[in-house]
Amino acid sequence: MSGTDSEFDLIRRYFAEPAAAATAAEGLRLGIGDDAALLAVRPGYELVVAVDTLVEGTHFFPDHPPASLGHKALAANLSDLAAMGAEPLGALLSLVLPGVDHAWLKGFSQGFLALAGEAGVPLVGGDTNRGPLAISVTVLGEVPAGQALRRGGARPGDRLVVSGALGGAAAGLAHETHRRTRGEAPADSGNTACARLFWPPARLGVGRALRNRARAAIDISDGLLADLGHLCAASGCGARVEWPQVPLDPLLEGMAEPEARACALAGGEDYELLFALPSDEPLDLLAFSVDAPLTVIGEMTEGDEVTIVDARGARLEPGRAGHDHFAG
Ligand SMILES: [Mg+2]
Structure with missing residues (x-):
């Protein structure tokens, strides 16, 4: 300048x-x-x-x-x-x-x-x-010293827990993209459909509470499945996600299920925390001490596969995989 x-x-x-x-x-x-x-x-x-x-x-x-x-x-x-x-x-x-x-x-x-x-x-x-x-x-x-949470360290049998709700940022991005293809004006900063896309949280309080409790953690910037894949790779295990347990952002209400699933599992920029909690670590105590809901969405498994299952345990496809900014 x-x-x-x-x-x-x-x-x-x-x-x-x-x-x-x-x-x-x-x-x-x-x-x-x-x-x-x-x-x-x-x-x-x-x-x-x-x-x-x-x-x-x-x-x-x-x-x-x-x-x-x-x-x-x-x-x-x-x-x-x-x-x-x-x-x-x-x-x-x-x-x-x-x-x-x-x-x-x-x-x-x-x-x-x-x-x-x-x-x-x-x-x-x-x-x-x-x-x-x-x-x-x-x-x-x-x-x-020595207490930093890492992506590695999760073990089979650990509960897989997520903070807040997922898919809101992807829903906002879809909304913005549709407005543009229709030639409408872009959303302003107060647009409620873009609330999660525009104003993501930073879960510092949750992260702090996880020290000495969670075995592994990652933030969801690229999408639940992509980031869970990173956590699994670093930990040397797999994971099973129960789709009906995944907390959905209210912005996904009214969306067709395959689209909601793609937003919640593959959409990026939600900036929630995903972590592995040992089975003997009480979740209620942890949930009581933080300012965001915590939800068990599955568990860490043997092997290296990440699977998503419905209420009956049948495998589901995630929809569009991974978040690649404007690629999708
Ligand atoms: Mg990160």
């Missing part, structure tokens, strides 16, 4: 001051304004780091509401921290912008900072460059 809207001015104007006012993180020694940030990791803790990039045309439509983009860019990263059982320490934001659009920046920063404030995550560094719109967020977190 050049002229009056220098890189420093944009970050300071839209992010630094509101962020500093909204969050006063314990581990933050030095935030935006120096060459780098300084963060203190408590003794006995490990640093947890994740990065995620959203690219226009690949991950979102060009007219995607900017406040939702700010929220989603941070939520996707916080979801990865949650899946590790980590506490957030701070976030870094790298923006590639085609130009300086103050209305866009205002909306984007509001969405980003609202979630940052809610989750207690200070923005500790930022960078802007000119080019096709892309948003990259890096999050830093900490977890008690």
